[in-house]
Amino acid sequence: MSEPLLSVNNLVIQFPARDKDKITVVHDVSFHVNQGEVVAIVGESGSGKSMTSLAIMGLLKSEGEVASGAIHFQGRNLLALPKNERRKINGKDMTMIFQEPMSSLNPMLRIKTQIAEALKIHHPDISKKAIQEKSIDLLRQVEINNAEAVANRFPHQLSGGMRQRVMIAIAIANEPQLLIADEPTTALDVTIQKQILSLIKNLNRKNEMGVVFITHDLSVVADIADRVLVMRQGKIVEEATVFELFDNPQHPYTIRLLKAMPTLETDTDTIDSLMDDPAQLERLEDGPFQTISDTHFVRKKAGADDEG
Incomplete structure (x- = not known):
């Protein structure tokens, strides 16, 4: 089996804090991305998903630091490279777009x-x-x-x-091997959002480009991802293929996220409010949630067209 395009191993990210020496915002995160694969990282605001992507690109703010772990890209540990070598990779072999x-x-x-x-x-x-x-x-x-x-x-x-x-x-x-997209469709209306998602997916297929797609929106995940990582409070709480995640979520937090997905009776403003306030997600009552078979967001399984 070929080596992953990107491999993140036991990543820990810390920032200074007033009442203690350091505060950990990303805890022991590990995942990989294969060539031509779209991996979505989903979670509410403050879950650590964007911080993880910035660490991969070497773009953490000056006070933030990777306390431990390794990030390998095409077999090279990015954290061990001098700055001039990183600059040769960023923007050429791996690149990032923002919200x-x-x-x-x-x-x-x-x-x-x-x-x-x-x-x-x-x-x-x-x-x-x-x-x-x-x-x-x-x-x-x-x-x-x-x-x-x-x-x-x-x-x-x-x-x-x-x-x-x-x-x-x-x-x-510069024909990168890896694209990191951090909430690239959040500020767009639904029609334009779908066009941008389709564009990224088409480029992924055409160029066999690996994609890390950061989002808080599970309906977006359903449209674009091959595999999904669910992050909460700086940790990965669940990892699954997109179809497994929607058909049979395992972690209670993932189930709550699925229950927060909009239906015909639920507007997206309500969903954004839930995602910005994790306490509201915690208060969602136990009960049925939408599966991959009954949500109108989810694309059809392999072999079907992507407009489903």
């Missing part, structure tokens, strides 16, 4: 310039003509119509969905 593209895009630069910067960092000798051609091709890959015109616009001239597509274009500019 709000306006916080990542430079409002003062045209879209084509920002794509060009992503290419030049790892290909300093690339010609101006090659950059122009590659930039337009990337915008077309992320299904942007009239790519030539969009390339000349500034971020504020684009819709939220278009800006997220541009961020994905920049992320895949």
Whole structure:
């Protein structure tokens, strides 16, 4: 069996605290991602899922630290690499997109310039003509119509969905092996959200790119993931294939998350409120919850199309 593309082993992340030396926010987390696989990490705000992804990318804030554990990417322990070696990997072999593209895009630069910067960092000798051609091709890959015109616009001239597509274009500019997507659809309406999910899944299949998809929304998980990790209070409490998770969840917390999924009678604002307040999840009464067979969010099993 081939080695995983990404392997996280016994990861512990700590931050300084006023009343004690350190506070642990991620506890002994282990998981792997194979080439071409989409692994979703799901949990409410503060569960440690985003902190885990930032540690993988080496983007923890200066006061945060990986106290112990190992992160192997393509067989190399990222935590043992010098900074100059990490910079060669980030943005080329592994890359990340965030929830709000306006916080990542430079409002003062045209879209084509920002794509060009992503290419030049790892290909300093690339010609101006090659950059122009590659930039337009990337915008077309992320299904942007009239790519030539969009390339000349500034971020504020684009819709939220278009800006997220541009961020994905920049992320895949150097044909990475691993994409980490941290809540990339949360700020989008349902229609655009589904388009972005479909785009990421198509790129995953076309390029055999591994994906770590961070979200609090189990309906999103159902649409995109192959395997799911459920995080709570900095720990992984359950791991399963997407179909196993919805058909037969094992952990009480996973069951509560499934019960919090919206139905025709439950609006998404209510769900967001539940996810932001873990105490409300704790108070959900025991009882039936939706399974994979009776929720309208879940894609069909292997071999069926993804619009289910």
